[in-house]
Amino acid sequence: MKNITKSKNNLYSLGALVLLLGFLAFLQSDTAGYSYQISILERSAIYAVVAVSMNLLTGFTGLFSLGQAGFMAIGAYIVAIFTIPVEARASVYYVSGISPVLANIQLPIPVALLLGGLASAALAALIGIPVLRLKSDYLAIATLGFSEIIRAFIAAPMFDTITNGSYGLKNIPGFSSIFTVFGLAALCIVLMVLLIHSSYGRAFKAIREDEIAAQSMGLNLFRYKELSFVISSFFTGVGGGMLAMFMRSIDSKTFQVSLTYDILLIVVLGGIGSVTGSVLGAFLVTSGRELLRFFDDPLVIGGVSIPLFRSGFRMVIFSILLMVVVLFYRRGIMGDKEFSWDGLFGLIRRLPDRLKKRKTSSAAPGEGGLKQ
Amino acid sequence: MTDKKNILHMDQITMQFGGVVAVNGLTLDVNEHEIVALIGPNGAGKTTAFNCVTGIYQPTYGSVSFQGEVILADTPQGKMRRLYAGDVTPASLTPVHKTPDQVTKLGIARTFQNIRLFGNLTVFDNVLIAKHMRAKQNVFSATLRLNHKEEQRMRDESMELLQMQGLAHLKDEIASSLPYGLQRRLEIARALATNPSLLLLDEPAAGMNPQETQELTDFIRQIRDDYHLTIFMIEHHMDLVMQISDRIYVLDFGKLIAQGVPDEIQNNPKVIEAYLGVSDNVDD
Numbered sequence: 008m009k010n011i012t013k014s015k016n017n018l019y020s021l022g023a024l025v026l027l028l029g030f031l032a033f034l035q036s037d038t039a040g041y042s043y044q045i046s047i048l049e050r051s052a053i054y055a056v057v058a059v060s061m062n063l064l065t066g067f068t069g070l071f072s073l074g075q076a077g078f079m080a081i082g083a084y085i086v087a088i089f090t091i092p093v094e095a096r097a098s099v100y101y102v103s104g105i106s107p108v109l110a111n112i113q114l115p116i117p118v119a120l121l122l123g124g125l126a127s128a129a130l131a132a133l134i135g136i137p138v139l140r141l142k143s144d145y146l147a148i149a150t151l152g153f154s155e156i157i158r159a160f161i162a163a164p165m166f167d168t169i170t171n172g173s174y175g176l177k178n179i180p181g182f183s184s185i186f187t188v189f190g191l192a193a194l195c196i197v198l199m200v201l202l203i204h205s206s207y208g209r210a211f212k213a214i215r216e217d218e219i220a221a222q223s224m225g226l227n228l229f230r231y232k233e234l235s236f237v238i239s240s241f242f243t244g245v246g247g248g249m250l251a252m253f254m255r256s257i258d259s260k261t262f263q264v265s266l267t268y269d270i271l272l273i274v275v276l277g278g279i280g281s282v283t284g285s286v287l288g289a290f291l292v293t294s295g296r297e298l299l300r301f302f303d304d305p306l307v308i309g310g311v312s313i314p315l316f317r318s319g320f321r322m323v324i325f326s327i328l329l330m331v332v333v334l335f336y337r338r339g340i341m342g343d344k345e346f347s348w349d350g351l352f353g354l355i356r357r358l359p360d361r362l363k364k365r366k367t368s369s370a371a372p373g374e375g376g377l378k379q
Numbered sequence: 380m381t382d383k384k385n386i387l388h389m390d391q392i393t394m395q396f397g398g399v400v401a402v403n404g405l406t407l408d409v410n411e412h413e414i415v416a417l418i419g420p421n422g423a424g425k426t427t428a429f430n431c432v433t434g435i436y437q438p439t440y441g442s443v444s445f446q447g448e449v450i451l452a453d454t455p456q457g458k459m460r461r462l463y464a465g466d467v468t469p470a471s472l473t474p475v476h477k478t479p480d481q482v483t484k485l486g487i488a489r490t491f492q493n494i495r496l497f498g499n500l501t502v503f504d505n506v507l508i509a510k511h512m513r514a515k516q517n518v519f520s521a522t523l524r525l526n527h528k529e530e531q532r533m534r535d536e537s538m539e540l541l542q543m544q545g546l547a548h549l550k551d552e553i554a555s556s557l558p559y560g561l562q563r564r565l566e567i568a569r570a571l572a573t574n575p576s577l578l579l580l581d582e583p584a585a586g587m588n589p590q591e592t593q594e595l596t597d598f599i600r601q602i603r604d605d606y607h608l609t610i611f612m613i614e615h616h617m618d619l620v621m622q623i624s625d626r627i628y629v630l631d632f633g634k635l636i637a638q639g640v641p642d643e644i645q646n647n648p649k650v651i652e653a654y655l656g657v658s659d660n661v662d663d
Contacts, residue, residue, distance in 0.1 A: 198522060205521035206511050206530060209500075213508045216497035223433060223495075225483035225512030225573055234518060343499070 016348045031185050038184075045185050046253075047294050052192040053249045055289035058273040059196050059282055060242035066280035066343070067203055068235040069215030070139070071147045074131075075270045077154030078240045079247030080161060080262035081130060082123035086248035087176040087257055088169065089114040089122065095178040102174055103167035116180065120191075120248045127244025128237045130157075139232045154267065162259035175258025179251050191249060195242050200282055202238065211235050276332060278339030283346035288339070299324050383410035385447070386577055386609045387432065387487075392441035393465035394427050394633075401427040403633035404441070404467040409577070414603060414610045416620045418644075419630035420653055425613045426492055428630070429579055432611075433489055434482040440469045445485055445577070450477045466634070484512060488575035490566045492582045492613075498555035502546055502565055505554050506537040509572035537572060543605070544568040560591050564598070571606060578602075580612035584619050592616050596623055621645065629653065 034041045034048070057075060064070050093113050096105050114122065138149040161170045170176070182188050202208055210231050213221040222228055251257050269292070277288025299321040306316035332340070344350065387409040394402040402424040409415045417425050430436045432443055434451060439459060442452035452475040455463040463469065477485070497505050510533040516526040524530075541547045546565060549557065554565060563583060570578060583599070584592045596619050603610050614620050620627060621641045629637040629644060631653040637644055644650055 201524065202518070202522045205524075206507075206514060206516060206526070206533065207518050207521050209504055209508050210511050212500060212504075213497050216499060217495050219435065219479075220491070220495035220497065221508075222435075222479040223483055223489055223491075224509045224569070225480045226508075227478065227480045238518075 012349070019348045031189060035185050043297075047297050048290075049182070049185060049188045049253050050250075051290040051293040052188050053246055053253055054270065054273060054293055055286045056192045056195045056249065057243050057246035057270050058277065058285040058289050059199050060239045060246065061270050061274050062277075062279065062282060062285045063199055063203065063211075063242075064235055064239040065274060066278075067208065067215060068211040068232065070232060070236065071143055072150040072236070072239075073147045073264075073267050073271070074134075074150035074154040074240075075243055076262040076264060076266040077150075077157035078127040078131065078243040079250060079266065080154075080157055080259070081127045082120075082244030082247030083251035083257050083262070084161060084170055084176070085123035085126050085244075086116075086119045087179045087251045089119040090116055090180050090252075091176065091178050092180070099176060099178055100168070100171050102171070106168035109169065116252070120245055123248035124241040124245040127247070128241035131237045131240030132233065135233045135236045139229060139236060151264065151267070154262075155264065158259050158262055161262075170259075173258065175256060175261075176251075177256035179255050179257070181252055181255050188249065188253070191245075195245055196282065196286065199238075199242060203282065207231075207234070272329070274339075276329065276339055278341035278343060280343030281339065281341035281345055284339055284341030284344075287341065287346070291340075295328070296321070296325060383413065385409075386411050386413075386445065387611060388444045389428070389432065390442045390444070391467045392428065392431050392438050392443065393467060394424070394431055394436055395439040395459065395462070395464060398462065398464065400464050401633050402431065402438075402630075403465050405630070405633070405635055407628050407635070407638070409609055409611045411609055412603070412607070413625045414599065414612070414623050416624040416627045417611070417613050417630060418615070418617075418620055418627060423630040423653075424633040425630055426581060427633075429489065429581055429613060432482075432579065433487060434477050434479045437476050439463065440465055440467060440472075442472055442475070445482075445487060448485070449475050450482055450485065451475055480512070483573055483575075486574070486576040487579065488570035488573045488577070489579035490563070490570055490581055490583060492585065494559075494562050494566055496554040496562055496566055496569070498553070500554060501550065502552050502554055502557070503537060503541065503550040505565060505569050506540055506572045507533060509569050510537055512573060540568055540572055544571075559586055563587075563595075567598075567602070571602065575606075575608065577609045577611065580610065580614075582613055582615060584614060584616045587616075589618075592619055595619065599623060 031048075034045050038045060057079060061072075061075055064072050088109060089112060091099055091113075093111060096110065099105075134150070134153050138146060138153070141149055160166065162173050164172050166172065203211070210221070210226050213224060213226060214228060214231055218228055221231075247262075250261075254261065273288040273292050274285055276292060277284030277286070302316060302321040302324050303318050304316065306313045336342075385408055387407075389405055389407050392402055392405045393400065405424075405428055407415075407417075417428065419425050427436065431438045431451065437453055438451060440454055440463070443450050452472045454469045454472045454474070456474075497508065500508075514526070514529050514533055516529050520526045521530075538547065538550070541550055544564060544567070546561070546568060549561070554562065557565060567578075567580070567583070580599070584595050587595060599610060599612075600623060602608060624641055626640055627638065627644045628635060629647070629650050636649045636653060637647045639647070
């Protein structure tokens with residue numbers, strides 16, 4: 008019986024995958040016509056990688072870090088510097104010129120992405136030595152500070168010949184197709200999921216649950232925290248590199264704190280400790296922002312222009328929606344559970360009952376309130 | 380007491396927090412295959428003494444040896460040199476500080492007074508985590524599943540352990556959802572999963588009714604024999620302590636006030652005084 012359900016669920020998963028690939032192929036067939044949809048999906052996939060890597064740290068190891076934007080910046084700049092075509096470099100570094108050391112080095116894209124991730128990981132290893140001794144909020148503040156320092160370094164005039172300072176970098180080669188983006192994102196996420204379900208993932212979770220007990224199980228706290236931080240930063244760096252290729256041009260302002268908050272929002276909305284939640288969150292948040300765009304356009308009803316409908320109003324609506332979601336799903340959409348077909352079908356079956364219950368006992372306390 | 384091999388030796392352990400001397404010149408020995416109990420009124424410094432053995436605290440003065448190897452040693456330094464208020468005059472010792480995980484690797488496992496399970500994880504995962512420490516693998520082989528033999532071995536051993544502890548049918552339950560008594564039992568099972576030679580139990584019978592306490596008594600004896608353990612425990616239930624301990628140490632206000640076999644302790648006026656608070660007219 009168990010095996011039948013399992014193979015049935017595998018069949019559903021395969022079906023969903025085929026459907027997704029078909030949909031992507033459909034979009035890919037007319038890149039010019041669907042460029043808007045493609046760009047939303049690509050950005051979502053990239054954010055999903057970064058969100059899952061943040062979840063690895065926050066949700067599975069219990070380390071609340073806010074350094075994502077900084078590590079993304081490192082990955083992005085490494086990829087940009089080493090992949091801009093040599094012949095285009097003069098026009099990119101038109102102000103101060105390019106450092107002669109870098110002028111003729113051009114790396115293949117996969118190598119550059121890997122290098123971006125490794126550079127992020129190396130810096131994380133270095134930063135981790137002092138900051139991982141801190142706990143909770145203090146760790147968040149320290150990593151936030153480092154992230155801003157990285158950004159300040161990138162924008163500093165001294166490094167103009169490397170980072171092109173405040174002018175940013177452009178002419179970064181883009182992705183050849185949406186499949187590359189999704190394939191790469193899937194590869195990163197699968198690797199992280201495999202890690203989470205391995206013996207090391209269990210060690211991370213033990214540290215999240217109880218540091219003293221984890222220590223008395225023979226886990227060296229610093230070593231495992233550092234490991235989690237380095238791996239998370241590696242994938243954040245790769246995600247940053249992908250973002251650079253997606254945007255084609257970057258500057259230090261791309262990697263402001265608000266980028267970290269976007270990722271944090273995705274992680275919290277999806278559910279801290281849920282990989283599928285983070286992926287779902289990435290697509291919902293990124294596309295939600297775009298779908299609400301019509302709130303920014305002027306609205307005229309019966310010749311009267313509604314004054315609220317103007318540029319920026321969609322962010323107000325978006326924030327209200329977020330508050331509603333957080334109020335009703337206090338632990339994010341997925342909580343710390345993972346997506347499963349059984350869960351989905353169960354939810355659909357229970358939905359009519361639940362709606363009935365809501366109506367009959369509207370005064371009953373929220374179901375989250377009684378759970379511990 | 381003398382012909383057995385010494386497992387744990389605490390030598391003049393003094394633990395001072397600011398001006399408070401929580402443990403004052405404690406010297407004790409635990410020998411192979413013994414069950415030794417550390418008792419004393421609340422706040423006597425029993426748990427602090429445990430924390431000094433497992434490396435959670437670095438003692439202010441004194442040394443701890445495990446199977447002949449010094450695992451912790453220190454002598455007052457810096458500001459502590461001026462503040463030091465222990466009874467023992469400190470001699471100079473070379474500081475040694477093994478961290479709790481290193482101590483566990485050497486073969487000392489422990490449970491906690493207030494149960495510290497990995498609450499949101501399953502019973503099986505709780506035990507499996509303890510196996511991680513001794514597994515031959517690295518993060519790449521584990522992620523890419525090149526370690527499946529090792530992983531399988533860890534799973535088999537954990538399952539076997541759960542079966543022996545009668546927890547196998549609960550393996551997929553969330554640890555924090557278990558009843559109190561079973562949580563205690565799981566915590567012991569998890570400690571056993573680290574393959575210890577010395578097991579420290581911090582109030583294993585806390586919150587248990589007389590029947591559960593009796594079961595625990597048998598259980599402790601049984602695991603000692605099954606796993607060739609030496610057991611060092613803190614306990615308040617005198618029935619339990621008197622029944623199973625080979626020797627007992629009594630601590631009061633950080634100082635050792637008595638030691639000996641259960642009969643000696645039961646009739647020791649100092650112990651009765653410490654427990655009942657009688658200052659004069661001790662009935663013999």
